[in-house]
Amino acid sequence: MKTRPYQICTHCVMDTSDPEIVFDSAGVCNHCHDFEHHQKPQLIGGSAGAVALDAIVTQIKEQGKGQEYDCIIGISGGVDSSYVAYRVLELGLRPLAVHVDTGWNSELAVSNIEKIVSALGIDLHTTVIDWEEMRDLQLAFLRSGVANCDVPQDHTFVAVLFKLAARKSIRWIISGHNLQTESILPEAWGYTSIDRKHLRSIHNLYGSRPLRTFPTYSLFDYTFYWPFVKRNKILKMLNFEDYNKQSAKQFLIERFGWRDYGGKHYESRFTKFFQSYYLPKKFGFDKRRAHLASLVVSGQLSREAALSELELPPYNEAEAAEDCSFVAKKLGINKSELESIIAASPKTYRDYPSNADLIDRLLRVKAKLARLLRSDK
Amino acid sequence: MPSDSFNPFRVIPVLLLEEGRLVKTIRFSKPSYVGDLINSVRIFNEKEVDELAILDIGASKRGLSPNFDLIKDVTNECFMPLAYGGGISDANQVRKLVEMGVEKVIINSAAMARPALVSEAAKEVGSQSVVVSIDIKKTLFGGYQARSVSGTKKVAAASLQALVKDFVEAGAGEILLNNIDRDGTLLGYDHALLKQVCTVASVPVISCGGAADVADLGKAVAQSGASACAAGALFTFRGPHRAVLLSYPKPAEVNEALRTSSIP
Numbered sequence: 001m002k003t004r005p006y007q008i009c010t011h012c013v014m015d016t017s018d019p020e021i022v023f024d025s026a027g028v029c030n031h032c033h034d035f036e037h038h039q040k041p042q043l044i045g046g047s048a049g050a051v052a053l054d055a056i057v058t059q060i061k062e063q064g065k066g067q068e069y070d071c072i073i074g075i076s077g078g079v080d081s082s083y084v085a086y087r088v089l090e091l092g093l094r095p096l097a098v099h100v101d102t103g104w105n106s107e108l109a110v111s112n113i114e115k116i117v118s119a120l121g122i123d124l125h126t127t128v129i130d131w132e133e134m135r136d137l138q139l140a141f142l143r144s145g146v147a148n149c150d151v152p153q154d155h156t157f158v159a160v161l162f163k164l165a166a167r168k169s170i171r172w173i174i175s176g177h178n179l180q181t182e183s184i185l186p187e188a189w190g191y192t193s194i195d196r197k198h199l200r201s202i203h204n205l206y207g208s209r210p211l212r213t214f215p216t217y218s219l220f221d222y223t224f225y226w227p228f229v230k231r232n233k234i235l236k237m238l239n240f241e242d243y244n245k246q247s248a249k250q251f252l253i254e255r256f257g258w259r260d261y262g263g264k265h266y267e268s269r270f271t272k273f274f275q276s277y278y279l280p281k282k283f284g285f286d287k288r289r290a291h292l293a294s295l296v297v298s299g300q301l302s303r304e305a306a307l308s309e310l311e312l313p314p315y316n317e318a319e320a321a322e323d324c325s326f327v328a329k330k331l332g333i334n335k336s337e338l339e340s341i342i343a344a345s346p347k348t349y350r351d352y353p354s355n356a357d358l359i360d361r362l363l364r365v366k367a368k369l370a371r372l373l374r375s376d377k
Numbered sequence: 378m379p380s381d382s383f384n385p386f387r388v389i390p391v392l393l394l395e396e397g398r399l400v401k402t403i404r405f406s407k408p409s410y411v412g413d414l415i416n417s418v419r420i421f422n423e424k425e426v427d428e429l430a431i432l433d434i435g436a437s438k439r440g441l442s443p444n445f446d447l448i449k450d451v452t453n454e455c456f457m458p459l460a461y462g463g464g465i466s467d468a469n470q471v472r473k474l475v476e477m478g479v480e481k482v483i484i485n486s487a488a489m490a491r492p493a494l495v496s497e498a499a500k501e502v503g504s505q506s507v508v509v510s511i512d513i514k515k516t517l518f519g520g521y522q523a524r525s526v527s528g529t530k531k532v533a534a535a536s537l538q539a540l541v542k543d544f545v546e547a548g549a550g551e552i553l554l555n556n557i558d559r560d561g562t563l564l565g566y567d568h569a570l571l572k573q574v575c576t577v578a579s580v581p582v583i584s585c586g587g588a589a590d591v592a593d594l595g596k597a598v599a600q601s602g603a604s605a606c607a608a609g610a611l612f613t614f615r616g617p618h619r620a621v622l623l624s625y626p627k628p629a630e631v632n633e634a635l636r637t638s639s640i641p
Contacts, residue, residue, distance in 0.1 A: 099620065103412060106423075107420045107422075107423035110420060110623050114622055114624050117615070117616070123617055123618060126618075131416075269416075
């Protein structure tokens, strides 16, 4: 790898730990420009956001008439999905909450889910992923040396949600993704989780048992079958309000006795290990940087506060050691094997078969198709 | 006045294993997969449960010994008292389990076939560590029939009460009364059955099978004479879709349930 001099964006906190980062003459990075031009326009807060959201909510209610549920919400116990659950009820929707148990739930995650669904009276569905298959696939990803080892959880989560939507004829999936807090994520830090070919090729090389029940989906499902045949729609509702993570947390704590779990996505014990230890240690990627940068560009955090938070180490040694032994034990390997996996030289997704080029083209076609269909109306 | 920071009686989640997989049954059949054992143990650990029971429901049926490797993994992870049952057929296994950190061994099929095993086990590790599980099924005529080998085999006994007395005499420190007809149904404990057994047992009786809610646990202790309450489905599932979500009541709820049930 060629080394480049260290540089940090003068506006957010992204730096050259993203190997593909580009700066303009004022030292502002491509992520900031991208946010300003492509993502910020999708953020409609205030009264305009409320009006736009109201129109969509009316449509969801209309289309869900006579059905047991009019929408699906994913629920992980984290702040975004918990807050969405609350807001969806407030808007008078009738959601089915779906939880995907990949075997890595923390106690905090399950108790947060319990608090939210019981206080709001939401019906819950859980899909439990077969742990032996999950373990095998997760281990295959770790052994492959690619950066995005959270592909198994991310991929199957989407598969479960859409398959359940199809089975129950529920059109709308309401997601907690939002541009206020997660707009920035360098592509170099991890390959997409939608590529089943990539998932399977890594599993074929490093896995040891067949994936018989593990829910997956194809590119065809994702780009064509779900959106155009099943006409599933995703609503990222938090983009329509002035969503602030800190105040959402505070609200959930006061209203539901919800508990904070520290870092982003730490409701999964694997994701905690993966983001706070594995990525920084093996690749030098510190996901906190992207999360904090997202908060800075959306104006929820000052650059100074983000920088001082980044001064803290991404993990605490004692906690990391405990996480490592738990992860090793769960995966059925000894600690030294996990250590050698971490020490092995990093690979990229390009070292394995994938549909990267096809995905690029398909997503462009899908966007074009969606635009055409919109202008038809 | 009992303190609301502790449960007034033991509340015991029950985890069922079949071929190393965590399952939950309905009436001892239709096992459905409910997730990973180690993670579930970890979650109950953090919920600070009074005691955890793990029953390997496939072991005796298949003539297997306890899976000691798996149990070792659990005892390493488990800070709460652990009771283990499934495939135990001799006193050596009992001693080995206790040495591994299992607090109590639960014996069913082998004790029904050879009651002397109970006294041998008690001699080895002490009565306080020996639990005899009695699985009960209602007969066509409304009586109660003890069964073994995962409910498949009828146990010959003069009566259920006589059976209980015999096991207590042999050295059982506790009786786990497991109701096959209610298992996994969330319909509530069979309190009539529970009373019958509790009146003759001079050792603690743990009620198991059918717990509907926390109030039902309180009732089992306050009105039916149980010393402790065990439940599987109640702490595993949530709501109309039987969504897997492990839970455990707060001591305040359990105390409240006991108080409410104690009012004459």
